[in-house]
Amino acid sequence: MATPAELARLIDLHLDDLRDTEPKWCVGHSEVAGRGVFATADIPEGEIIFRERALVVGPTARKGSILNTCVCCHKLLPVKDFLCKRNCTLPVCDVCSDSQIHRGECDWFIRWQPMDLIKDDSSMTVNPMSLRILTAIRVFLLNTNQRALVNAMQANADRGYRQEIIKAAQCFRKFPTTDKTFMDNLFRVVGVLNTNAFEAPCRKGDHDTLVRGLFPLTAIMNHECTPNASHYFDNGTMAVVRAARFIPKGAEITTTYTKILWSNVTRCIFLKMTKGFICDCSRCNDNTGNKIKVQSLI
Numbered sequence: 001m002a003t004p005a006e007l008a009r010l011i012d013l014h015l016d017d018l019r020d021t022e023p024k025w026c027v028g029h030s031e032v033a034g035r036g037v038f039a040t041a042d043i044p045e046g047e048i049i050f051r052e053r054a055l056v057v058g059p060t061a062r063k064g065s066i067l068n069t070c071v072c073c074h075k076l077l078p079v080k081d082f083l084c085k086r087n088c089t090l091p092v093c094d095v096c097s098d099s100q101i102h103r104g105e106c107d108w109f110i111r112w113q114p115m116d117l118i119k120d121d122s123s124m125t126v127n128p129m130s131l132r133i134l135t136a137i138r139v140f141l142l143n144t145n146q147r148a149l150v151n152a153m154q155a156n157a158d159r160g161y162r163q164e165i166i167k168a169a170q171c172f173r174k175f176p177t178t179d180k181t182f183m184d185n186l187f188r189v190v191g192v193l194n195t196n197a198f199e200a201p202c203r204k205g206d207h208d209t210l211v212r213g214l215f216p217l218t219a220i221m222n223h224e225c226t227p228n229a230s231h232y233f234d235n236g237t238m239a240v241v242r243a244a245r246f247i248p249k250g251a252e253i254t255t256t257y258t259k260i261l262w263s264n265v266t267r268c269i270f271l272k273m274t275k276g277f278i279c280d281c282s283r284c285n286d287n288t289g290n291k292i293k294v295q296s297l298i
């Protein structure tokens with residue numbers, strides 16, 4: 001795992017113009033888990049601690065997601081004929097289909113020969129599993145420093161992630177499954193995304209959608225059930241982190257990976273299933289909050 005100093009260097013490059021001249025945060029070794037974010041000065045309640053743009057964004061492709069949403073600008077597309085004109089099978093609007101941002105992924109998808117999916121009314125549709133893998137593929141198209149940042153992030157290992165890749169590979173005739181280096185890298189990237197990515201609300205005109213974004217600095221914050229910071233997303237592409245209460249210099253800045261009002265049991269199960277850990281914070285250890293041994297449930 002990359003050291004806090006190496007991670008901080010790469011985050012610094014990623015923040016670019018959003019880097020404060022005197023940031024009130026730093027990346028350090030955490031007593032909670034691995035690396036974390038720490039206050040370098042007293043931070044008053046309500047103050048914005050940092051903002052960052054997404055390093056990479058893609059569709060969530062969850063059950064119930066509206067598939068005719070442009071994978072680049074997220075605008076709503078017509079119900080029919082919404083796939084890329086170059087036959088990469090990704091939903092993309094006319095403007096984005098010719099854009100630099102789509103061209104790279106479009107070339108990769110075309111090379112892998114996506115399977116046609118024909119609907120009952122004989123129009124073409126898109127396979128959600130090929131949409132789901134798109135964010136991971138976009139990581140391969142980042143520049144060297146950006147890819148190094150992704151590599152420096154934690155990737156939990158989970159058998160389900162391999163399944164996600166296998167299902168995506170089945171959407172193509174020529175997915176490079178025999179390229180071991182590529183497949184190993186893809187497995188790690190999928191692990192990084194599943195460990196760190198956020199689902200962020202995004203609005204385009206009247207169309208509300210959820211996008212899946214990797215915000216590395218926001219993701220480095222460890223979880224607490226009574227966090228001292230909160231985060232929100234500005235139209236899917238910008239994360240904003242602010243102090244939920246006064247944070248003294250030197251304290252670890254934490255956020256919550258769950259909904260704050262969920263019960264102890266619900267938070268415990270969610271954290272174990274999605275983030276692979278059992279929280280040991282004071283709220284979880286408060287016996288009046290019906291603490292249970294999650295190990296015995298899973």
Ligand SMILES: C[S@@+](CC[C@H](N)C(=O)[O-])C[C@H]1O[C@@H](n2cnc3c(N)ncnc32)[C@H](O)[C@@H]1O
Pocket residue numbers: 030032033034035036153154156195196219220221222223224275276277278279280
């Ligand atoms: C998004 S990462 C957080 C950054 C991570 N500490 C690092 O070094 O990259 C999420 C992972 O951090 C660990 N983690 C975060 N908060 C934790 C907590 N309160 N207790 C135990 N592990 C935690 C878990 O392994 C979790 O899957």
